[in-house]
Amino acid sequence: xxxxxxxxxxxxxxxxxxxxxxxxxxxxxxxxxxxxxxxxxxxxxxxxxxxxxxxxxxxxxxxxxxxxxxxxxxxxxxxxxxxxxxxxxxxxxxxxxxxxxxxxxxxxxxxxxxxxxxxxxxxxxxxxxxxxxxxxxxxxxxxxxxxxxxxxxxxxxxxxxxxxxxxxxxxxxxxxxxxxxxxxxxxxxxxxxxxxxxxxxxxxxxxxxxxxxxxxxxxxxxxxxxxxxxxxxxxxxxxxxxxxxxxxxxxxxxxxxxxxxxxxxxxxxxxxxxxxxxxxxxxxxxxxxxxxxxxxxxxxxxxxxxxxxxxxxxxxxxxxxxxxx
Amino acid sequence: xxxxxxxxxxxxxxxxxxxxxxxxxxxxxxxxxxxxxxxxxxxxxxxxxxxxxxxxxxxxxxxxxxxxxxxxxxxxxxxxxxxxxxxxxxxxxxxxxxxxxxxxxxxxxxxxxxxxxxxxxxxxxxxxxxxxxxxxxxxxxxxxxxxxxxxxxxxxxxxxxxxxxxxxxxxxxxxxxxxxxxxxxxxxxxxxxxxxxxxxxxxxxxxxxxxxxxxxxxxxxxxxxxxxxxxxxxxxxxxxxxxxxxxxxxxxxxxxxxxxxxxxxxxxxxxxxxxxxxxxxxxxxxxxxxxxxxxxxxxxxxxxxxxxxxxxxxxxxxxxxxxxx
Numbered sequence: 243x244x245x246x247x248x249x250x251x252x253x254x255x256x257x258x259x260x261x262x263x264x265x266x267x268x269x270x271x272x273x274x275x276x277x278x279x280x281x282x283x284x285x286x287x288x289x290x291x292x293x294x295x296x297x298x299x300x301x302x303x304x305x306x307x308x309x310x311x312x313x314x315x316x317x318x319x320x321x322x323x324x325x326x327x328x329x330x331x332x333x334x335x336x337x338x339x340x341x342x343x344x345x346x347x348x349x350x351x352x353x354x355x356x357x358x359x360x361x362x363x364x365x366x367x368x369x370x371x372x373x374x375x376x377x378x379x380x381x382x383x384x385x386x387x388x389x390x391x392x393x394x395x396x397x398x399x400x401x402x403x404x405x406x407x408x409x410x411x412x413x414x415x416x417x418x419x420x421x422x423x424x425x426x427x428x429x430x431x432x433x434x435x436x437x438x439x440x441x442x443x444x445x446x447x448x449x450x451x452x453x454x455x456x457x458x459x460x461x462x463x464x465x466x467x468x469x470x471x472x473x474x475x476x477x478x479x480x481x482x483x484x485x486x487x488x489x490x491x492x493x494x495x496x497x498x499x500x501x502x503x504x505x506x507x508x509x510x511x512x513x514x515x516x517x518x519x520x521x522x523x524x525x526x527x528x529x530x531x532x533x534x535x536x537x538x539x540x541x542x543x544x545x546x547x548x549x550x551x552x553x554x555x556x557x558x559x560x561x562x563x564x565x566x567x
Numbered sequence: 568x569x570x571x572x573x574x575x576x577x578x579x580x581x582x583x584x585x586x587x588x589x590x591x592x593x594x595x596x597x598x599x600x601x602x603x604x605x606x607x608x609x610x611x612x613x614x615x616x617x618x619x620x621x622x623x624x625x626x627x628x629x630x631x632x633x634x635x636x637x638x639x640x641x642x643x644x645x646x647x648x649x650x651x652x653x654x655x656x657x658x659x660x661x662x663x664x665x666x667x668x669x670x671x672x673x674x675x676x677x678x679x680x681x682x683x684x685x686x687x688x689x690x691x692x693x694x695x696x697x698x699x700x701x702x703x704x705x706x707x708x709x710x711x712x713x714x715x716x717x718x719x720x721x722x723x724x725x726x727x728x729x730x731x732x733x734x735x736x737x738x739x740x741x742x743x744x745x746x747x748x749x750x751x752x753x754x755x756x757x758x759x760x761x762x763x764x765x766x767x768x769x770x771x772x773x774x775x776x777x778x779x780x781x782x783x784x785x786x787x788x789x790x791x792x793x794x795x796x797x798x799x800x801x802x803x804x805x806x807x808x809x810x811x812x813x814x815x816x817x818x819x820x821x822x823x824x825x826x827x828x829x830x831x832x833x834x835x836x837x838x839x840x841x842x843x844x845x846x847x848x849x850x851x852x853x854x855x856x857x858x859x860x861x862x863x864x865x866x867x868x869x870x871x872x873x874x875x876x877x878x879x880x881x882x883x884x885x886x887x888x889x890x891x892x
Contacts, residue, residue, distance in 0.1 A: 281606060287668075288661030295709075336613030343612075344668055384620075 244268045244310050245530055246552035246559075248348075248443040249324075249392075249414035249481035251496075253488045254293060258527065259300040262319040265527040268552065269310040269559075271348055271413060271481070275325040277499030280337055283330040287344055290321065303345055307560035310552075322559075324348030324413070326393065326496075328359050331378070338381040347563050348413060349382065350390040351375060351402060354508065355501060360391075360398035363424050364508070368395035371405055383407045386563045392425070392481075399431050408562060409439035414481035416445055417472075420465040421452040423509060429472065436473035441558045443481020444469075448518035449509035450483070459523045463536035466550065475546045479555040480533065486526055490516035569593045569635050570855055571877035571884075573673075573768040574649075574717075574739035574806035576821075578813045579618060583852065584625040587644040590852040593877065594635040594884075596673055596738060596806070600650040602824030605662055608655040612669055615646065628670055632885035635877075647884075649673030649738070651718065651821075653684050656703070663706040672888050673738060674707065675715040676700060676727060679833065680826060685716075685723035688749050689833070693720035696730055708732045711888045717750070717806075724756050733887060734764035739806035741770055742797075745790040746777040748834060754797065761798035766883045768806020769794075773843035774834035775808070784848045788861035791875065800871045804880040805858065811851055815841035 245266050251273040252258050262270065274290065275283045294302055304310065304320030313320040323345045330346070331337040341349070351371075352362035359375035361368040371379065379402065382389055389410040391399040402410055412435060418426040427435075427442070435442060444466060451457035452465070469478055485492070493516060497508040507515055523532045530551065537547045570591050576598040577583050587595060599615065600608045619627055629635065629645030638645040648670045655671070656662040666674070676696075677687035684700035686693040696704065704727065707714055714735040716724040727735055737760060743751040752760075752767070760767060769791060776782035777790070794803055810817070818841060822833040832840055848857045855876065862872045 280609070284605070284665055285659075285661070288659070288665060291661065291664045334610075334613070336610070336616065339616045340609055340613060340669065343670070344665065 243548040244314055244552040244556050246310065246555040247271070247480055247482050247484070247527070247530070248411070248441075248555050249273065249445070250484045250486075251488070252484060252486040253492070255487065256297060256300070258486060259293075259297050259319065261527040263300060263317065265530050267319055267527050267530065268313045269304055269320040269322060269555075271322045271324050273326050274323045274346075275330045276327055276353060276496050277329050277501070280330050280332055280334075283325070283341070284344070287323070290323070294321075305345055305347070306563050307556055310556050310559060322347045324390065326350045327353035328357050328378070333358060333374075335374075335377055335381055338378060338387060339385045342385040342387045346387055347559075348388045348390045348411065350393055351378075352394045352398065354393050354497070360402065361395040363393055363395045365395060368397040370397045371401040376405055379406050384566050386565055388562050396428060396431060399427070400434055403431075403434045403438050403440065406438075408566065409441070409558070410435070411441045411443070411558070413441075413443045414445040414447070414450075414483040415442065416450045416465065417469050420468070421450065423450055425509060426450060432469065432473055436477040439477075441477055441479060441554065442469070442473065443479050443555075445481055445483040446520065446524045447483035447485070448520065451521065455519045455521055457521050459521070459532060459536045460539070462521075463533070463540045466537060467540040467542070470542075470546070470550075475542075475549060476554050476557075478550055480530070480551065482524065484520070484526065485517055488517060493517050568873040569639055569877040569881050571635065571880040572596070572805055572807050572809070572852070572855070573736070573766075573880050574598065574770070575809045575811075576813070577809060577811040578817070580812065581622060581625070583811060584618075584622050584644065586852040588625060588642065590855050592644055592852050592855065593638045594629055594645040594647060594880075596647045596649050598651050599648045599671075600655045601652055601678060601821050602654050602826070605655050605657055605659075608650070608666070609669070612648070615648070619646075630670055630672070631888055632881055635881050635884060647672045649715065651675045652678035653682050653703070658683060658699075660699075660702055660706050663703060663712060664710045667710040667712045671712055672884075673713045673715045673736065675718055676704075677719045677723065679718050679822070685727065686720040687718055688720045690720060693722040695722045696726040701730055704730050705732070709891050711890055713887050721753060721756060724752070725759055728756075728759045728763050728765065731763075733891065734766070734883070735760070736766045736768070736883070738766075738768045739770040739772070739775075739808040740767065741775045741790065742794050745793070746775065748775055750834060751775060757794065757798050761802040764802075766802055766804060766879065767794070767798065768804050768880075770806055770808040771845065771849045772808035772810070773845065776846065780844045780846055782846050784846070784857060784861045785864070787846075788858070788865045791862060792865040792867070795867075795871070795875075800867075800874060801879050801882075803875055805855070805876065807849065809845070809851065810842055813842060818842050
């Protein structure tokens with residue numbers, strides 16, 4: 243059975259790559275761009291190439307579902323690239339395929355703010371998918387770059403599900419019925435996502451959790467059980483949003499980028515501006531077993547636990563990363 | 568038997584792609600950058616992606632020797648990308664692998680002028696491979712991007728043959744013993760190239776031909792026979808340098824780029840500034856049969872003709888385009 247985490251943005255190091263191996267994590271979708279333009283994104287890929295060259299026994303670049311199977315066979319972790327914002331494609335639809343050639347497999351249409359493509363979850367008005375957004379979704383569908391709406395607003399997300407000819411993903415968010423954070427998703431979105439064949443990755447980032455850093459494993463797994471009832475057990479997985487070892491300057495960059503001269507606290511606050519501490523039962527890649535155990539405690543079968551811990555994402559990867567049929 | 572042309576820079580069109588098919592050309596190494604920086608080169612790749620999308624029954628992007636075999640099987644032409652200048656990697660060694668990920672398979676270290684890496688054939692002084700040149704050659708060797716010295720100066724070319732741990736190519740030039748153009752290559756270079764396992768592609772660009780546009784097929788094939796005696800019949804192929812349908816403004820761009828405000832006529836002259844007319848027996852991709860027939864007239868065996876027309880390049884592609892062992 244394969245274990246996949248469909249969102250991390252750590253301060254990468256040999257230590258973390260070794261923890262992926264200790265935790266039996268076969269594949270990780272890593273964020274390589276928040277606000278970066280194309281050339282800056284390429285520089286980030288260059289950095290990943292150096293890590294692939296330096297630690298070939300631990301990690302390699304993943305491009306297809308079969309690379310997850312290869313990772314498991316070879317005792318390594320396949321690293322899949324993704325963007326949290328469409329900034330890497332700038333205003334150039336041709337960059338969609340270029341980024342896919344470089345290995346990008348997920349792209350969020352927005353990161354909190356209005357983008358050229360759609361509306362983010364912190365905007366006052368949500369105008370849905372833009373003209374360029376429709377063109378870019380069609381191109382993403384053609385080449386096999388997955389639409390990710392984790393940070394998008396409600397109407398834009400529902401639009402994207404409808405406009406996209408292939409299933410989309412919300413790689414890292416939780417249901418708002420459990421914790422009504424602005425980033426979490428409504429029942430309407432979750433149902434439409436599941437009906438269209440899409441995937442939700444459950445986030446472990448404390449601002450997305452009921453009771454934040456104090457959230458219990460039991461509460462988290464209970465929420466997964468309720469979501470499984472709503473969406474079906476094949477449309478859910480993990481997207482931990484693990485930001486291990488990052489300095490607080492990075493969460494400020496994630497929130498503020500270059501779009502404002504003011505401070506924006508996003509899901510935090512002036513009193514709680516930095517990265518919140520992770521729950522004690524999920525601090526790094528070595529702790530996925532705890533989640534699997536918590537799911538079994540909720541009454542999930544071994545097959546369903548395996549699905550949530552990676553097999554569902556693997557089926558989605560198989561169907562999503564190649565050119566459209 | 569596979570037919571490969573290891574250098575063209577045409578004004579691409581459906582007409583030319585159809586002529587490739589009529590001529591039974593299984594693979595073409597196409598120039599996608601003369602003086603372009605990285606982002607401009609990416610725009611050129613975007614244009615190729617549009618052609619691949621528009622004419623999937625005629626062409627597709629080649630990345631490995633097996634793609635040449637696939638092209639032959641499927642009745643299409645595999646298009647391999649190359650640069651005539653190292654400008655696409657700017658001053659950033661990480662761009663070597665990025666360009667390889669995007670499909671680049673050949674990169675000239677210089678185009679006539681001094682570059683960051685080596686000296687071009689029109690410089691007064693040839694200082695050989697630079698510090699960055701040595702680092703970049705090692706990186707090209709690692710990822711499988713072939714060093715091409717077609718427009719480089721003598722010492723730089725001999726240096727590159729020695730410094731490179733993998734065989735290099737001169738994709739489009741002729742021996743200077745036949746026609747002493749500045750761009751053609753000395754016996755020393757040709758012998759060192761062959762001894763190191765490298766490849767020479769014979770050019771049909773009139774400035775590289777004895778008697779220019781009036782060069783006869785017999786003279787061209789006789790020259791190939793003499794070169795085969797010097798280099799061995801397995802180290803030679805075709806790199807036609809076909810620039811079909813290009814306006815004369817393009818040859819000015821090739822020569823002048825942005826590096827001078829003056830006019831530089833390169834291999835031409837003020838009186839003959841544009842593209843010279845091709846020899847009557849090789850005007851486009853449909854005329855490779857004439858060369859094959861000319862080679863047989865020189866007494867080459869069928870196997871040797873097949874080698875020169877493509878099999879030698881195919882063996883070189885097989886050995887050169889993947890990561891180093």
